[in-house]
Amino acid sequence: MQTHVTTTPFGRRPMSIGQMASQVAANSLPQEATVEKWKVFRSIREARDLLGATDRSLAILNALLSFHPDSELSSEGGLIVWPSNEQLMARANGMPAATLRRHLAVLVDCGLIIRRDSPNGKRFARKGRGGEIEQAYGFDLSPIVARAAEFGELADAVRAEKKAFKVAKERLTLLRRDIVKMIDAGIAEGVPGNWGRVSQIYQETVGRLPRTAPRQFIESLCEELQELWIEVRDILETFTKAQNPSANESHFERHIQNSNPDSISESENGFGKKNEANSEAEEPDNLRSLPKRELPLGIVLDACPILKDLAPGSGIRQWRDFLAAAEVARPMLGVSQSAWRDACQAMGEVQAAIALAAILQRSDQINSAGGYLRSLTEKARDGQFSTWPMVMALLRAKLEADKTAASPDRKQPKDNQAEERLYEASEA
Structure with missing residues (x-):
């Protein structure tokens, strides 16, 4: 015959309102409430962050559930288990005693178990003459049965x-x-x-x-x-949609090859069509001698290293990074949006960005970057401009600067000569 159901813990451990709330929920269990203990444990494990439980505390809860003989937890049966600390440590894979006590307190604070301590703090069960348990002191698992539906909802929320x-x-x-x-x-x-x-x-x-x-x-x-x-x-x-949908594959390939409006071949074609009536299509010598391919990004960055300092993120690794850096440099140079738009239409955005990077590299020698870019835009419309001479001139100036640094007695070129080299193509 049970004498009294304890509500407070043994020793110096204090009683809290949260622990009292857990006991109230456990006492309000329906008489026929039954849950599968391992199914509820899986829900508790998934919702552990919402409950405030830890991995170690769940390992102890798993051990406590293993001491219950049945696979189901029922309000009609006994829900108190009374293993010793040594038995719990063994089933918790050798957890230290101090760690065990700390995480048992976590389970109590989370409202997953209730302490039913004996007068001397020992855990045991008293049986009657028929072998039935009359009084048990240990850990009460009834909150798991009382809050099983809540744990399932929390687990569903975590999964969602x-x-x-x-x-x-x-x-x-x-x-x-x-x-x-x-x-x-x-x-x-x-x-x-x-x-x-x-x-x-x-x-x-x-x-x-x-x-x-x-x-x-x-x-x-x-x-x-x-x-x-x-x-x-x-x-x-x-x-x-603006392209001809009936174009054949060969026409499409030609379109890809000539899609860049600032390429040398298209500039030549445009210049030739302009003078086709006179049958005197002539090219400037410096443009005719240029390579018929795009400038590599590495060469452009080597010639215009200042632009690399304006690149957002992790630097310039592709052309889109180069374009983003040019977009940052444009307002710094005082280039208007209309001048930039005209340059992109005449040269193509990549070539316009290369020209802007070259202007930035020589910004100390150019009075008006916007006017200079408009001048290059007009030349590009007439088919008389390419970024190759600009980049090559910058590379040659860089080499000459390195040679001058190595030979201090050598005379440096005048500023007007350096500016003129932006239009010139190297002999190489």
């Missing part, structure tokens, strides 16, 4: 949050991949558009992403990238 977080990360990855590849395709195909601004917006948006971010932040970032994705897609779709 994990799924939403995974979906948000997948969406972010797809948006980043699509935007980067569409920008690269737009630049490579010579699609008209302010690709430098688009690249700068993309890098600034992605640059705000921390190493670990909550789901809400990732979703808000996805909304910003979604708007940028729509803008880039519309540019490419508009360009695609």
Whole structure:
């Protein structure tokens, strides 16, 4: 016959209102309440962060449940287990005694178990004549039965949050991949558009992403990238629809080869058509001798190292990074938006960015960068301009500067001669 059901812990351990609330919930159990203990334990394990439990405390709870003989926890049966600390430490894979006591307190604070301590703090059970347990002192598992539905709801919420977080990360990855590849395709195909601004917006948006971010932040970032994705897609779709849909494959290949408006071959064709009536298509000697290929990015960066300091993010590794850095340099040089737009239309955005980088490199020798760029734009419209001579002149000036630094007695070239070399092509 039970004499009294204890409500307070033994010794110096204090009693809290939270522990009293757990006991009230346990006492309000329906008489026929039954749950599968390992199913509820899985729900508790998934919702452990919401409950405030730890991995070690759940290892102890697993050990406590293993001391209950049945696979189900029922309010009609005994829900108190009384293993000793030695038995608990053995089933908890040799957990130290101090760690065991600390995490038992965590289980009590989380409302997962209740202490039913004896007068002397020992854990034991007193049986009657028929072998039935009359009084037990130990750990009461009734909160697990009383809160089983709550644990299931918390576990469902955790699973839903994990799924939403995974979906948000997948969406972010797809948006980043699509935007980067569409920008690269737009630049490579010579699609008209302010690709430098688009690249700068993309890098600034992605640059705000921390190493670990909550789901809400990732979703808000996805909304910003979604708007940028729509803008880039519309540019490419508009360009695609403007093309002749019945063009054959060979025509399409020729279009790819000549899609860059600042390429040398297209400049030659435009210059030739302009004078086709007179049958006197002539080219300047410096443009005729230029290589019939694009400038490598490495050569441009070697000739214009100042632009690398303006690159957002992790530096300039691709042409879109170069365009983003040029977009930063444009207002610094005082180049208006209209002058930049005209240059991009006449030269192509990549070549206009190279010209801007060369102007930035010689900004101490150029009084008006905007006027200088407009002058180059007019030459490009007439088919009399290429970025090759500018870059080669900068590289040659760099070599001469290195030689001058090595030989202090050598005279440096005059400023007007250095500026004129922006138009000249090297003999090589």
